[in-house]
Amino acid sequence: xxxxxxxxxxxxxxxxxxxxxxxxxxxxxxxxxxxxxxxxxxxxxxxxxxxxxxxxxxxxxxxxxxxxxxxxxxxxxxxxxxxxxxxxxxxxxxxxxxxxxxxxxxxxxxxxxxxxxxxxxxxxxxxxxxxxxxxxxxxxxxxxxxxxxxxxxxxxxxxxxxxxxxxxxxxxx
Amino acid sequence: xxxxxxxxxxxxxxxxxxxxxxxxxxxxxxxxxxxxxxxxxxxxxxxxxxxxxxxxxxxxxxxxxxxxxxxxxxxxxxxxxxxxxxxxxxxxxxxxxxxxxxxxxxxxxxxxxxxxxxxxxxxxxxxxxxxxxxxxxxxxxxxxxxxxxxxxxxxxxxxxxxxxxxxxxxxxxxxxxxxxxxxxxxxxxxxxxxxxxxxxxxxxxxxxxxxxxxxxxxxxxxxxxxxxxxxxxxxxxxxxxxxxxxxxxxxxxxxxxxxxxxxxxxxxxxxxxxxxxxxxxxxxxxxxxxxxxxxxxxxxxxxxxxxxxxxxxxxxxxxxxxxxxxxxxxxxxxxxxxxxxxxxxxxxxxxxxxxxxxxxxxxxxxxxxxxxxxxxxxxxxxxxxxxxxxxxxxxxxxxxxxxxxxxxxxxxxxxxxxxxxxxxxxxxxxxxxxxxxxxxxxxxxxxxxxxxxxxxxxxxxxxxxxxxxxxxxxxxxxxxxxxxxxxxxxxxxxxxxxxxxxxxxxxxxxxxxxxxxxxxxxxxxxxxxxxxxxxxxxxxxxxxxxxxxxxxxxxxxxxxxxxxxxxxxxxxxxxxxxxxxxxxxxxxxxxxxxxxxxxxxxxxxxxxxxxxxxxxxxxxxxxxxxxxxxxxxxxxxxxxxxxxxxxxxxxxxxxxxxxxxxxxxxxxxxxxxxxxxx
Numbered sequence: 001x002x003x004x005x006x007x008x009x010x011x012x013x014x015x016x017x018x019x020x021x022x023x024x025x026x027x028x029x030x031x032x033x034x035x036x037x038x039x040x041x042x043x044x045x046x047x048x049x050x051x052x053x054x055x056x057x058x059x060x061x062x063x064x065x066x067x068x069x070x071x072x073x074x075x076x077x078x079x080x081x082x083x084x085x086x087x088x089x090x091x092x093x094x095x096x097x098x099x100x101x102x103x104x105x106x107x108x109x110x111x112x113x114x115x116x117x118x119x120x121x122x123x124x125x126x127x128x129x130x131x132x133x134x135x136x137x138x139x140x141x142x143x144x145x146x147x148x149x150x151x152x153x154x155x156x157x158x159x160x161x162x163x164x165x166x167x168x169x170x171x172x173x
Numbered sequence: 174x175x176x177x178x179x180x181x182x183x184x185x186x187x188x189x190x191x192x193x194x195x196x197x198x199x200x201x202x203x204x205x206x207x208x209x210x211x212x213x214x215x216x217x218x219x220x221x222x223x224x225x226x227x228x229x230x231x232x233x234x235x236x237x238x239x240x241x242x243x244x245x246x247x248x249x250x251x252x253x254x255x256x257x258x259x260x261x262x263x264x265x266x267x268x269x270x271x272x273x274x275x276x277x278x279x280x281x282x283x284x285x286x287x288x289x290x291x292x293x294x295x296x297x298x299x300x301x302x303x304x305x306x307x308x309x310x311x312x313x314x315x316x317x318x319x320x321x322x323x324x325x326x327x328x329x330x331x332x333x334x335x336x337x338x339x340x341x342x343x344x345x346x347x348x349x350x351x352x353x354x355x356x357x358x359x360x361x362x363x364x365x366x367x368x369x370x371x372x373x374x375x376x377x378x379x380x381x382x383x384x385x386x387x388x389x390x391x392x393x394x395x396x397x398x399x400x401x402x403x404x405x406x407x408x409x410x411x412x413x414x415x416x417x418x419x420x421x422x423x424x425x426x427x428x429x430x431x432x433x434x435x436x437x438x439x440x441x442x443x444x445x446x447x448x449x450x451x452x453x454x455x456x457x458x459x460x461x462x463x464x465x466x467x468x469x470x471x472x473x474x475x476x477x478x479x480x481x482x483x484x485x486x487x488x489x490x491x492x493x494x495x496x497x498x499x500x501x502x503x504x505x506x507x508x509x510x511x512x513x514x515x516x517x518x519x520x521x522x523x524x525x526x527x528x529x530x531x532x533x534x535x536x537x538x539x540x541x542x543x544x545x546x547x548x549x550x551x552x553x554x555x556x557x558x559x560x561x562x563x564x565x566x567x568x569x570x571x572x573x574x575x576x577x578x579x580x581x582x583x584x585x586x587x588x589x590x591x592x593x594x595x596x597x598x599x600x601x602x603x604x605x606x607x608x609x610x611x612x613x614x615x616x617x618x619x620x621x622x623x624x625x626x627x628x629x630x631x632x633x634x635x636x637x638x639x640x641x642x643x644x645x646x647x648x649x650x651x652x653x654x655x656x657x658x659x660x661x662x663x664x665x666x667x668x669x670x671x672x673x674x675x676x677x678x679x680x681x682x683x684x685x686x687x688x689x690x691x692x693x694x695x696x697x698x699x700x701x702x703x704x705x706x707x708x709x710x711x712x713x714x715x716x717x718x719x720x721x722x723x724x725x726x727x728x729x730x731x732x733x734x735x736x737x738x739x740x741x742x743x744x745x746x747x748x749x750x751x752x753x754x755x756x757x758x759x760x761x762x763x764x765x766x767x768x769x770x771x772x773x774x775x776x777x778x779x780x781x782x783x784x785x786x787x788x789x790x791x792x793x794x795x796x797x798x799x800x801x802x803x804x805x806x807x808x809x810x811x812x813x814x815x816x817x818x819x820x821x822x823x824x825x826x827x828x829x830x831x832x833x834x835x836x837x838x839x840x841x842x843x844x845x846x847x848x849x850x851x
Contacts, residue, residue, distance in 0.1 A: 039416075050417075060407075072382055087386065096493075096494060096513040134389075143371065149397075
């Protein structure tokens with residue numbers, strides 16, 4: 001696997017850098033907040049971005065093209081979100097986590113007019129509370145995956161996650 | 174491929190085991206067959222450098238033999254799951270039931286442990302000294318064996334710690350390699366490949382994506398675990414930057430920590446001799462001393478014996494429970510692990526505790542009796558289920574399932590055999606290919622015994638030809654009835670069966686239409702001369718069809734073709750076609766054998782245009798007459814020139830009068846030497 005990264009500063013404001021993320025022939029465009037650090041291919045995830053450390057931990061958000069060509073139906077995903085919840089219950093048991101609650105399924109268009117499907121859950125692990133959100137974005141008929149994770153106390157990072165998902169656009173997909 | 178066919182035949186013939194055979198024997202036989210089949214599938218059915226199996230299958234399909242292998246693997250795994258019901262969820266992937274390829278749990282009978290260390294303190298010391306080398310070697314063995322379904326290979330230099338010499342490593346047994354491979358793959362490719370189910374659902378109608386959250390469950394699980402591990406690592410800036418900048422470089426430390434941790438965990442938890450309170454939930458008061466004598470190499474082998482639990486439960490819980498600690502502390506990580514670092518299910522605990530193979534691998538069993546052999550056989554199940562070859566076969570099977578569900582499948586007949594192929598776009602098959610649409614798609618994956626060939630298993634619709642030439646398209650668009658018979662003739666050729674009756678049918682269809690068909694064919698871009706012969710003048714192949722006809726019928730078609738060529742407007746194309754006519758028809762050995770002494774139309778035309786002097790010389794050459802002297806030659810040549818001036822009915826007597834025999838005179842007339850035959 002040849003991982004190529006190119007950085008294009010299209011918009012240099014005080015808050016974010018527009019970056020092109022290239023991975024196995026796919027490319028995505030995301031505006032990354034300044035001072036966030038990038039990790040490549042960690043655990044096989046193409047791109048992960050880390051916030052500055054706050055309350056002892058860095059929040060992170062991953063991006064990955066899935067390669068799946070699929071059109072998603074809002075009503076169907078909403079109706080079947082219990083499948084997601086069942087899976088998270090199992091995951092929590094396997095990983096010694098305590099499930100605290102679910103963030104219901106939602107769907108919206110981001111600023112590039114791509115449909116975003118998002119869902120999430122909260123859990124505690126080793127006495128720390130976490131908020132995890134999954135994002136499935138429809139772009140040119142293909143699905144792009146993203147997931148954010150932060151400590152419950154790092155509420156301030158949520159707006160960065162939202163801005164990144166809002167800025168997400170696809171290049172070569 | 175013949176060897177594979179023999180192997181497959183052997184396996185199919187020996188598939189029905191005698192009733193008296195016990196489960197162990199049946200299991201052993203099944204695993205041997207599965208191992209052989211999956212390795213052969215990996216070796217012979219996909220090129221070694223295939224990175225995208227799905228793309229390969231779309232472009233080249235799968236041969237009948239490979240199809241038989243992959244369905245036989247599925248069939249044998251079903252049989253195995255009947256012997257071991259705990260495997261059922263892991264085996265049936267075609268319906269999407271198994272979200273990942275983790276290994277099964279196999280329960281083994283209990284075996285008592287040796288109490289107290291059974292080795293000297295020197296041995297214990299030596300084990301500790303050898304440990305880094307043993308673990309590094311086991312890890313090194315994976316670097317060349319990670320299956321090609323993984324996109325990126327790890328280089329030995331990336332994982333082998335400095336100061337240890339890789340040349341000291343001896344070849345590891347396959348199980349050790351596979352366990353270490355599972356580790357490397359789980360860590361570096363934890364997330365990769367988790368989209369298989371979602372990708373295979375590609376093309377589903379929007380309202381039919383009801384299982385979406387199930388399809389993404391594997392990716393959800395791995396990304397949640399990986400991102401939690403990364404968040405934990407970020408608490409220690411040094412560790413975080415080490416993982417971020419040199420992820421694969423930390424593998425050895427993680428591996429050391431993992432194996433050391435498992436050893437402590439087995440000693441103080443799984444095999445604890447006495448608990449303060451509830452077993453596995455309270456403090457261990459009496460760890461098993463026997464573990465002091467276990468070398469790191471034996472430890473890796475021991476983990477192999479519980480490969481199913483290792484892959485399906487230990488590794489995932491370790492990612493979030495101990496990976497960052499292992500990356501930080503390496504060999505000393507065990508002391509820093511928490512109670513729930515290796516949190517596994519009660520079922521898995523029971524499996525490990527009763528694992529005879531684990532205890533015998535570790536050398537901590539009090540006695541190895543006949544039952545130990547049973548344990549060894551069952552441990553092979555785990556080895557098989559985590560083997561790279563099985564993974565390749567299963568990934569291929571899963572992809573095929575998705576492709577069958579989402580696109581039209583065909584049985585392709587080619588000169589090199591039969592294939593199952595998918596949507597015609599992108600198919601890269603050279604030469605003639607007949608495509609039979611498969612009508613019973615939904616039953617494709619459920620082969621039954623005795624129905625393992627395509628012809629028996631599939632309900633095939635009327636075939637069509639792939640890679641049709643421009644000539645074939647032109648003539649069949651003019652005469653659609655020709656399409657079916659031409660296809661059947663080609664299939665007959667591909668199957669090497671007799672096509673005489675079909676060719677007769679072809680002649681009946683093109684009767685009276687040949688000039689129009691030939692004109693259309695010559696009007697196409699770069700018309701192929703052999704294709705024109707095949708589609709419009711099949712007699713001129715001089716094969717069985719020509720042998721069944723009278724010579725004058727063949728000659729008439731040669732004449733017709735010649736005349737059609739002379740009507741081609743493009744001078745360049747006409748010249749080229751005439752050259753090919755000359756090459757294929759005039760110089761054909763088959764024709765010479767079939768039509769002795771029969772000139773073709775072009776020869777006749779050419780001869781009628783000869784000059785008087787050349788005509789005489791050519792006539793003598795054609796008859797092969799023996800010339801006695803110059804005067805004899807002169808007389809014969811004058812006879813030929815003289816015959817030109819007489820009517821067709823009198824030419825023969827003129828030639829005979831000049832000295833030719835009657836057969837020689839008739840031959841000269843047939844060849845146009847004395848004028849155009851009527």
